[in-house]
Amino acid sequence: MEDKKNPKSCVNCSFKLPLFNLLTENQLEIINQNRCEVRFRAGETIFKQGTVMTHFIVITEGLVKAYIEGLNNSNLILGFFRPVSMVGGPGFLTDYKHHITTTAMDDTSACFIEINSLSNALKENSAFSLEMLKYLNLVTQNHYMKLIELTQKGMHGRIATALLYLYNDIFKDGDRTIRIKRQDLADLTAMSKESAIRIIKEFKDEKTITVEGNAIILNDLLRLAKISLMG
């Protein structure tokens, strides 16, 4: 972890989320004075479930995994985040604790926004807080989908959905390659690592995907979509 000088202010930040364009220069300046930027190496924990929530985090570089630490040391991955994403948490305005853990998957930069300056901005700026409400509602829609996905689909469908999610939202850089560890794929789809491996092998044997170590190439997106719908 390395602290960065603050060459730029939130006011003219090039990583600014659209959401923050609703703030006045003055409001941004106050947020700017109460933030810091931190770099994480791959594998490091950014914040941990159960700890006190003092900051909102905005990912400005790298790749982050967000997961719930559940029962018997098994995790449920809620999703991955690329720049520029806000990673808050439902502790805000409630118990001010983190309810999830986030770790860096690649070397990652995150902007830590102090929570009080954020809630002040929300109090002062109603357009901003309505956008925040909208954001939370989108998150909730995702949770609904995830609940149905994980409770009503078989393993093939869940893996197919996960692969398409990773392809569409996380590794959307032109080619059809995604990179993920087997354990992470299992934690994303709520199954055992061995089961995830077996499904991946089936997809490989039927040429739907090609596997090269941690890289998975999606050959047949249509077939994956079909399996995802109900496999």
Place this chain on the structure above:
Amino acid sequence: MEDKKNPKSCVNCSFKLPLFNLLTENQLEIINQNRCEVRFRAGETIFKQGTVMTHFIVITEGLVKAYIEGLNNSNLILGFFRPVSMVGGPGFLTDYKHHITTTAMDDTSACFIEINSLSNALKENSAFSLEMLKYLNLVTQNHYMKLIELTQKGMHGRIATALLYLYNDIFKDGDRTIRIKRQDLADLTAMSKESAIRIIKEFKDEKTITVEGNAIILNDLLRLAKISLMG
């Protein structure tokens, strides 16, 4: 369904949620002018997943079931609601669609609050919108718990948790009796009706509960809590 006269205004409503005490008399009056109260008979649908979301609903009487209509005609019950509860939905400020279906379990009264008057109040009143953010975050905490519950526990644990939820939150009227249909218990715990029946029978055989038709008496709360933690 029977329309009620409007003898009272939101301003002095006795069913008002604490949240709404943050509004000024004027703001409440505007909401009052754009609301209506509707009675539903047991079994009737209050609003249905997929339809346009024009109103927020506040339950003032009765009992309501909220569920996601998932795959293959199977539902996932998110929870039950007693007066006084707000039942919104993540369509607010996003796609303005209902993402869940709600039905009346008993004869039920609901206050329909027009969405524009609500979002105007949110725009004007920052304390109100911060409380709304808080409310949404609490809902999200619940979704996290539900995700872990449904993906990481066995059937015994899920049924025990469901029984305790119904006892603590929905049927908290002194005695230890809850009332629920087997199919609803299955939809609440993401299992088949037959499986729910079998677990209930096991609990009955070991005297943890007593069953009389749709009524279930929880004899051994401690044991249920233990099973709920990891059964």
Place this chain on the structure above:
DNA sequence: CGCGAGCTTGACGTTGTTCAACTAGAGTGG
């Protein structure tokens, strides 16, 4: 070279679903 982390595989047991049949009770119409 040896070590450790992640990957892979097979055998096996458990968990949970499906299907089909049967039961009980509540309403309905003759």
Place this chain on the structure above:
DNA sequence: CCACTCTAGTTGAACAACGTCAAGCTCGCG
């Protein structure tokens, strides 16, 4: 009053889905 029907509950047997355990593998790295 009796058939009839509909819904909800119940049960067992067969089956499928999924997890666990144990072993062996690969590969990068010190």
